[in-house]
Amino acid sequence: MRHIVSLLMENEAGALSRVAGLFSARAYNIESLTVAPTEDATLSRMTIVTSGSEEVIEQIIKQLNKLIDVVRVLDLNDGRFIERELMLVKVKAVGALRDEMKRMCDIFRGRIIDVADGSFTIELTGSGSKLDAFLETLDKSVILETVRTGASGIGRGNRILKV
Amino acid sequence: MELTGAEIVIRCLQEENVKFVFGYPGGAVLNIYDEIFKQDKFKHVLVRHEQAAVHAADAFARATGEVGVALVTSGPGATNAVTGIATAYMDSIPIVVISGQVPSPAIGMDAFQEVDMVGITRPCVKHNFLVKDVKDIAITIKKAFYIAATGRPGPVVVDIPKDITQHLAKYEYPKSVEMRSYNPVLKGHSGQIKKAIKLILEAKRPMIYAGGGVVLGDASEQLIKLTRKLGYPITNTLMGLGGYPATDRQFVGMLGMHGTLEANMAMQDCDVLIAIGARFDDRVIGNPEHFFRKGRIIIHVDVDPSSISKRVKVDVPIVGHVQTVLAEMNQLLEFEDKKPNAAELKAWWAQIEKWRSKNCLNYDRTSDIIKPQFVVEKLYEVTKGDAFVTSDVGQHQMWAAQFYKFDKPRRWLNSGGLGTMGVGLPYAMGAQFAFPDAQVACITGEGSIQMNIQELSTCKQFHLPVKIILLNNRYLGMVRQWQHFFYGNRYSESYVDALPDFVKLAESYGHVGMRIEKPGDVESALKEAFGPKLKKQLVFMDFVTDQTENVFPMVPAGKGLSELILAEEL
Ligand SMILES: Cc1ncc(C[n+]2csc(CCOP(=O)(O)OP(=O)(O)O)c2C)c(N)n1
Numbered sequence: 001m002r003h004i005v006s007l008l009m010e011n012e013a014g015a016l017s018r019v020a021g022l023f024s025a026r027a028y029n030i031e032s033l034t035v036a037p038t039e040d041a042t043l044s045r046m047t048i049v050t051s052g053s054e055e056v057i058e059q060i061i062k063q064l065n066k067l068i069d070v071v072r073v074l075d076l077n078d079g080r081f082i083e084r085e086l087m088l089v090k091v092k093a094v095g096a097l098r099d100e101m102k103r104m105c106d107i108f109r110g111r112i113i114d115v116a117d118g119s120f121t122i123e124l125t126g127s128g129s130k131l132d133a134f135l136e137t138l139d140k141s142v143i144l145e146t147v148r149t150g151a152s153g154i155g156r157g158n159r160i161l162k163v
Numbered sequence: 164m165e166l167t168g169a170e171i172v173i174r175c176l177q178e179e180n181v182k183f184v185f186g187y188p189g190g191a192v193l194n195i196y197d198e199i200f201k202q203d204k205f206k207h208v209l210v211r212h213e214q215a216a217v218h219a220a221d222a223f224a225r226a227t228g229e230v231g232v233a234l235v236t237s238g239p240g241a242t243n244a245v246t247g248i249a250t251a252y253m254d255s256i257p258i259v260v261i262s263g264q265v266p267s268p269a270i271g272m273d274a275f276q277e278v279d280m281v282g283i284t285r286p287c288v289k290h291n292f293l294v295k296d297v298k299d300i301a302i303t304i305k306k307a308f309y310i311a312a313t314g315r316p317g318p319v320v321v322d323i324p325k326d327i328t329q330h331l332a333k334y335e336y337p338k339s340v341e342m343r344s345y346n347p348v349l350k351g352h353s354g355q356i357k358k359a360i361k362l363i364l365e366a367k368r369p370m371i372y373a374g375g376g377v378v379l380g381d382a383s384e385q386l387i388k389l390t391r392k393l394g395y396p397i398t399n400t401l402m403g404l405g406g407y408p409a410t411d412r413q414f415v416g417m418l419g420m421h422g423t424l425e426a427n428m429a430m431q432d433c434d435v436l437i438a439i440g441a442r443f444d445d446r447v448i449g450n451p452e453h454f455f456r457k458g459r460i461i462i463h464v465d466v467d468p469s470s471i472s473k474r475v476k477v478d479v480p481i482v483g484h485v486q487t488v489l490a491e492m493n494q495l496l497e498f499e500d501k502k503p504n505a506a507e508l509k510a511w512w513a514q515i516e517k518w519r520s521k522n523c524l525n526y527d528r529t530s531d532i533i534k535p536q537f538v539v540e541k542l543y544e545v546t547k548g549d550a551f552v553t554s555d556v557g558q559h560q561m562w563a564a565q566f567y568k569f570d571k572p573r574r575w576l577n578s579g580g581l582g583t584m585g586v587g588l589p590y591a592m593g594a595q596f597a598f599p600d601a602q603v604a605c606i607t608g609e610g611s612i613q614m615n616i617q618e619l620s621t622c623k624q625f626h627l628p629v630k631i632i633l634l635n636n637r638y639l640g641m642v643r644q645w646q647h648f649f650y651g652n653r654y655s656e657s658y659v660d661a662l663p664d665f666v667k668l669a670e671s672y673g674h675v676g677m678r679i680e681k682p683g684d685v686e687s688a689l690k691e692a693f694g695p696k697l698k699k700q701l702v703f704m705d706f707v708t709d710q711t712e713n714v715f716p717m718v719p720a721g722k723g724l725s726e727l728i729l730a731e732e733l
Contacts, residue, residue: 010344014281014293025286055472062469068290068310071344163343 189236217247222593253580376440
């Protein structure tokens with residue numbers, strides 16, 4: 001099953017490679033990984049999207065906790081949470097396609113953030129599956145380029161991951 | 164007053180009460196070596212290969228429980244150390260390895276003798292550091308010792324660029340460290356411990372399975388107390404030997420791939436399994452699917468939560484320091500009215516005795532060729548079971564584990580997890596430095612001993628009276644055994660050709676060499692080697708043993724514990 005794991009770790013050189021190294025060394029799946037410093041500059045927050053059986057997920061959480069630089073780990077799937085990902089898509093926009101692309105963008109509540117002669121760049125946020133759905137709706141030949149950030153996640157309500 | 168980085172390194176090591184630093188110099192650590200020259204608080208041991216430095220530091224830690232220290236230069240010095248570090252990592256041994264690094268501005272420039280030590284060792288250390296500022300040296304070394312020794316112990320690497328060892332800083336050694344990201348659990352969950360005790364007392368066919376964690380956690384005393392109080396059978400893993408006295412009646416021998424029939428069968432058939440500081444390794448329980456038994460309850464005590472329910476799902480996990488948890492269990496038992504079910508226990512013991520009566524470790528004692536098992540038995544007798552015994556990896560290692568009955572913890576030093584050929588001699592050095600007056604025996608094979616044979620020179624320099632027990636079968640015996648059983652006797656590259664004359668070799672290093680070819684000479688040779696005349700000498704004993712002897716019992720890889728092959732079945 002797909003899990004989203006959030007963690008706080010010391011914002012130190014090499015910390016990211018420890019996490020990435022753990023996943024490859026133990027052959028855990030990694031769908032996406034995002035990381036950035038938090039409001040406390042000594043800490044980084046990472047979101048890892050992974051998948052595996054319950055046993056594997058349990059091991060992943062334990063192994064992450066074991067890394068010396070990792071301060072806190074939370075399996076977001078243990079409770080209710082929100083997941084968001086940002087995608088930028090450059091699409092062909094010539095002739096009738098210009099209206100079509102604008103309409104699709106509105107339906108998915110995206111924004112056109114760059115307009116050029118033959119193309120638009122659309123910014124879209126949402127869950128991974130919403131972004132997937134958007135791409136599936138478009139004709140393949142229209143898509144010129146995509147870039148996705150990978151998911152970020154946060155617990156709902158009073159579920160807080162903090163030191 | 165300000166000190167140089169190199170001076171700070173030395174001060175920190177002194178502050179940690181380090182007695183020995185095992186190392187080898189080179190460009191990147193010359194500043195540190197210059198400071199070593201000027202001090203006499205700890206002794207530097209010059210090895211002949213960096214791998215041996217780390218092994219010796221590791222053995223010092225295994226034998227004493229203190230953190231072992233090794234010092235190597237950058238590049239090749241660092242990579243030579245990696246096998247030693249990985250060996251310590253797999254067996255959770257607390258060591259600190261200080262490696263030199265090229266000067267900070269040269270990092271990333273493919274400088275002479277540059278290697279990314281932090282990157283290379285990341286998967287085989289508990290933690291590692293690259294020191295970027297001279298002001299960080301003291302706190303980093305403090306953290307390194309703290310991390311290495313606490314929780315589940317392990318190796319820590321501190322990589323120090325050369326320029327940092329020249330820079331100046333105020334020196335103050337921190338008294339303690341606190342790390343928000345690292346707080347090893349000590350006390351086990353009381354509710355879980357109570358639950359465990361209840362289940363333990365209700366058991367009909369109980370079994371105690373104790374591993375290296377008992378030795379590392381100095382929990383032997385508590386384990387003995389618990390086991391005697393309960394009257395239950397107990398087995399040790401390869402790493403746990405000595406954690407419970409092997410000569411005790413309740414001890415059913417080592418378990419696992421080359422464990423005894425009684426240990427493996429009891430492990431498989433028990434209804435309540437009490438696992439203590441052990442990790443259900445593949446060489447221990449074989450195939451986990453085969454090991455699974457419906458209804459069997461498993462209680463697992465370990466300091467590392469990630470060891471619990473990794474290969475085998477357990478029912479009562481208890482995360483905590485084994486010594487603390489066992490002490491709490493013992494206390495609970497004192498006030499407990501319920502006693503183990505005597506009738507059930509009696510029947511269980513009767514079953515175990517039946518297995519035991521098969522005498523699965525029996526071998527041909529009438530042979531006129533020296534049987535390797537016989538040498539170990541005699542070694543046990545001659546040393547009165549009181550030696551520090553190190554081994555390399557192979558058949559001789561298994562015979563050492565089966566036939567030397569360890570009654571005390573920290574006496575048996577071998578590479579269980581990584582299975583590193585070549586540890587035997589450096590391990591013996593580490594143990595002998597730790598206990599200069601003790602008997603130290605290195606049981607080895609002619610393949611393994613050649614992997615660090617250069618250390619005979621170190622032994623000469625430091626007058627280490629190690630006794631080398633070479634069980635020379637002219638084969639990479641364990642490889643040959645697998646080829647015999649699983650590859651139709653195709654002995655591909657497992658014959659050790661062109662062996663040196665080990666007697667002359669030992670003599671050329673200035674040691675005593677002996678060749679023993681007849682069973683009748685085994686005991687007298689051992690007595691001479693361990694006797695007063697050769698007490699101060701390294702004695703290299705080349706025992707010419709049966710070439711085709713196999714280690715039994717044997718659980719073939721991937722099979723279940725009860726699917727073992729016995730000697731008599733062939
Ligand atoms: C460094 C290393 N290389 C290879 C192996 C694989 N291996 C395991 S046992 C063994 C044979 C060891 O031979 P020897 O030291 O002569 O001991 P014996 O089995 O004959 O007692 C080998 C090659 C290993 N464990 N370690």
